[in-house]
Amino acid sequence: MSAGLSRRRRLDPGDWEIVLDALPLAESGRIDPRTWFQNPDRPFELEIGSGKGTFLVQQARQQLETNFLGAEWAAAYAHHSADRARRHGLENVRMLLGNAVEFITHWCPDGIVNVLHLYFSDPWPKKRHHKRRVVQDESLAQFHRVLRSGGELRIVTDHEDLWAWYEEHADRNTAIFQQCQYVSPSSADEEEFVGTNYERKFRIEGRPFHAMTLKKVGG
Numbered sequence: 634m635s636a637g638l639s640r641r642r643r644l645d646p647g648d649w650e651i652v653l654d655a656l657p658l659a660e661s662g663r664i665d666p667r668t669w670f671q672n673p674d675r676p677f678e679l680e681i682g683s684g685k686g687t688f689l690v691q692q693a694r695q696q697l698e699t700n701f702l703g704a705e706w707a708a709a710y711a712h713h714s715a716d717r718a719r720r721h722g723l724e725n726v727r728m729l730l731g732n733a734v735e736f737i738t739h740w741c742p743d744g745i746v747n748v749l750h751l752y753f754s755d756p757w758p759k760k761r762h763h764k765r766r767v768v769q770d771e772s773l774a775q776f777h778r779v780l781r782s783g784g785e786l787r788i789v790t791d792h793e794d795l796w797a798w799y800e801e802h803a804d805r806n807t808a809i810f811q812q813c814q815y816v817s818p819s820s821a822d823e824e825e826f827v828g829t830n831y832e833r834k835f836r837i838e839g840r841p842f843h844a845m846t847l848k849k850v851g852g
Contacts, residue, residue, distance in 0.1 A: 646715030646728065653731025656740070663742045669727045670700045679704065680750040681733040681767055686714030686726075687829040688752060691820035693718070693726045699747075700725050704733035734772050741779045744852075749776055749786045752827045756792035766795065768802050777809040777849055786847040787815060789826045791835055796843040803847060815844035 656664055667673040676699045683689050683703030693701045703726070705711040711730040718726035729736060757765045768788075776786050790796050803812050821828035826842050836842075 644712045644716040645719060646712050647719045649719045649723075649726065650711060650715035650728045650730055653729055653736055653740075662739075664740050665742050665745065666702050666727070666729070666740075667700065667745060669702070671724050672700070675700045675725070676747045677702070677745055678748040678750065679733075679737075679746050680752070682706075682751065682754050683714050683728065684710050684753075684829070684831070686710075686717045686728070687831075688750065688818070688820070688827050689714060689726055689728075690717050690721055690723065691828060692818050693723050694721065695820050697725055700727075702727050702729060704729040704731065704736060706730070706732050734767060734775070737779055738772070738775045743778055744781050746779045747781055747784055749780065749784070751786065752789045752829060753791065753831050754795070756790070756795040758792070758794060763798070766798060768799055770802065770806065773802060773806050773810065773847075777851075780849045782849065782852050784849045785813075786810065786849075787844075788847070789815070789832075789842060789844040791832075791840045791842050793841075799843075799845065803845065807850075809850050810847035811850050813846040813848050815846045 651669060667677050678699055678701050680689055680701065680703045683705045686703060689701055689703045703714055705714060705728065708730060711728050715728040718728065751767060754767050757763060788799055803810060817826055826832060826844050
């Protein structure tokens with residue numbers, strides 16, 4: 634083992650990480666993720682694709698009265714995010730290792746989420762892979778189901794084709810979502826959309842960013 638590897642800090646996700654594949658089956662077929670927190674009655678927000686947890690940790694430190702669940706399918710990133718939340722002592726953060734859309738579709742009860750966050754999602758640029766993109770007509774219907782009345786889906790991307798995809802899906806789902814002005818989270822710096830390391834890296838390159846908020850229509 635190299636000296637660099639020997640000095641690498643061991644990640645410890647602790648109780649901050651929940652593994653989707655290890656969840657017990659519930660009689661109702663649903664599991665309420667709010668019960669994973671010490672104060673389950675607080676407002677609840679869910680980030681789809683948390684990466685290394687930059688947004689999650691930054692925002693949760695400023696919004697201590699809200700519970701945040703991050704979902705990430707890449708194990709290394711999920712472990713990193715959970716370890717990061719643990720080291721900051723953030724009892725209002727949990728990380729789910731697994732597919733976020735699968736979790737929302739098959740596990741989440743109706744009307745429990747105040748805000749869904751989708752930032753810099755994988756664009757899956759090849760046409761044959763477009764079915765893997767997070768936003769589909771079917772997934773939007775599920776997002777609508779799990780959001781509270783007036784709940785929001787907040788989206789940011791730097792990928793032009795994916796942005797066109799988002800606009801197309803928003804335009805044909807106006808029966809369930811109203812497109813509204815996007816407002817950056819309080820943890821973002823001035824002129825930032827989210828304030829992740831990814832955004833800061835590509836802002837230097839002059840990449841354009843696009844953002845929208847989709848507000849739930851109906852109860």
